[in-house]
Amino acid sequence: MDFTINENQKMIAQMVKDFAEKEIRPNVMHWDENEIFPIDVMKKMGELGLLGIFIPQEYGGSGFGYFEYMAALIELGKVCGGIALSVAAHNSLCTGHIYYHGSEEQKRKYLPKLATGEWIGAWGLTEPNTGSDAMRMKCVAHKDGNEWVINGTKTWITHGLSGDVAVVLVRTGELLDSNGITAFIVEKGTPGFSAVKIKNKLGVRASETAELIFDNVRIPESNVIGEVGQGFKQAMKVLDGGRISIASVSLGIAKGAYEASLKYAKEREQFGQPIANFQAIAFKLADMATEIEAAELLTLKAADLKNRGEKVTKEGAFAKYYASEVAVKCGNEAVQIMGGYGFTKEFPAEKYLRDSKLMTIGEGTSEIQKLVIARNILN
Ligand SMILES: Cc1cc2nc3c(=O)[nH]c(=O)nc-3n(C[C@H](O)[C@H](O)[C@H](O)COP(=O)(O)OP(=O)(O)OC[C@H]3O[C@@H](n4cnc5c(N)ncnc54)[C@H](O)[C@@H]3O)c2cc1C
Structure with a gap:
């Protein structure tokens, strides 16, 4: 397996990062507090090709694979777990179900609208x-x-x-x-x-x-x-791929929480020195960095198998289970590292923690991922 970041991944990550900093970050707390689903932002992401990332170009999509899909969701997750979840659900669930299981006529009718964001799924x-x-x-x-x-x-x-x-x-x-x-x-x-x-x-x-x-x-x-x-069998296959997307959103949340914590720990001084100098804080950062790396490798492995058209039931569950729990842990540690400030909405940590929790529930809870994994390793 070669997980060297390719040019498309770099290009997509940079494009999504620029878009998210300009169009999403300034509004995240307003949308969060008022429970606003910014449909205009979804439409703009459709124009950028983010709503049909792995849909072939002949159906109006971007024609990329799961590595590029991961890259986009990670960058979105760093800025807003909610928007990242919406993009993941739109791509993997509704659009993905029609792409993987629909008739040619259904694909021609629905995919161009979904992949361009004209329609939300x-x-x-x-x-x-x-x-x-x-x-x-x-x-x-x-x-x-x-x-x-x-x-x-x-x-x-x-x-x-x-x-x-x-x-x-x-x-x-x-x-x-x-x-x-x-x-x-x-x-x-x-x-x-x-x-x-x-x-x-x-x-x-x-x-x-x-x-x-x-x-x-x-x-x-x-x-x-x-x-x-045949719907149930189709749904289980759709969820196998969907779990790679939830793992990717989880990675974005975990990385966002880690990066904010790292910056804060270097800047915040107590006892005459940055709190990053205290081993108790440095070890939290070390754990976060290690677990994010492990979660990313699990997710890349599942994405690689998916790109090759292989079955990803076990690997998708590994990635989703582990990455979502890492996201919760990183959100929790970010609040702790920021102390009282982490407990307020003025700092991003509390939102990472709140958003992360859904990742251990949606598209199959952590307990259900363990059931899937157990079934696969026991049979
Ligand atoms: C924000 C959000 C968005 C969502 N989006 C969608 C969507 O777009 N489409 C969709 O179809 N669904 C969606 N869901 C639903 C989500 O997939 C379910 O919430 C999830 O599958 C868990 O189901 P449940 O909430 O009924 O919990 P339950 O199944 O009632 O589980 C409750 C608890 O019991 C545990 N449990 C259940 N069975 C077992 C078992 N056999 N062994 C051990 N533990 C077990 C669970 O792990 C959990 O801890 C969404 C949920 C949320 C919160």
Whole structure:
């Protein structure tokens, strides 16, 4: 494996860094405090090619691989975990599901809009009573002539309200049958389809989260992704790739927290010297640097396998599990290193800590990653 940073990664990292410093950093606390999802910023990122990073150019995307995708998410995560999460969800979940499992007709219809940011995408698996245990989902669809009729609720859906299109996983067979779930493309404005914003989140508050409600929503047969009954298997593959993106956002948060801590520790003086001189603080920084390096190598390995078209179930779980826990640890240590100042919104540490926590929950909790890893190493 050669993880030398290539020219595209450097170019993307610099472009995203410049964009984030100009368009995101000055507004992060305003969006965070007021729970504003800046859709205009998403559109601008679409123009820059950041909303279809691994989508081939023939479908309107940037045609890059997962190394470049990682580079973009890391730079965004350093500045705002919420915006980085939105970009990850848009690319990997909705857009990724259609790209990896959709028909040629569906790809031609939806990918150019999604990859350029003309449309924002959402992806709905989770329900109020079924999160980790997604196979027990209650949202159902039955066939009526040439149409499917969906009834039920999805919750915690990123871009559920502002999204122009959603891929939703719905029960079309028996409970607990892994061949009993189907993926549907549902466009905003379809009669019976509505959404309600979820407020008062701990972190990633600039990323919109919503509940989706389906009340006799009629969907044409042409909006079924792949074969009827194959949705759950598709979703698990989508999540395998998605976990590389959450690991990348986690890395961005961890690096942002580390860099802010390093700067602060060199500048802040106590007992007549910079606090970085105290071994207790220097060792915190050493741990953060070591764990970030390890998390990055795990994520690069998973990205490398994904670029080669290989299965990444175990490696994606390794990367997501470890990088997300490192992000929480780095956010926590950043607050500690900054002392009382770290405990205020005047300094970035508290936001890194709040945003980091979602990374151990979304797209499968840390406990579920351990289940995935255990299943892979035991079988
Ligand atoms: C901000 C945000 C954005 C999100 N975006 C999306 C989205 O775009 N699309 C989408 O579909 N979902 C989304 N989610 C949902 C997310 O994926 C779920 O919250 C997550 O999968 C956990 O499900 P749950 O919240 O129901 O927790 P539960 O499944 O109820 O878990 C509760 C606790 O029990 C533990 N647990 C559960 N089962 C086991 C087990 N077998 N062994 C050990 N421990 C277990 C969990 O690890 C956790 O600690 C989002 C969530 C948030 C908060």
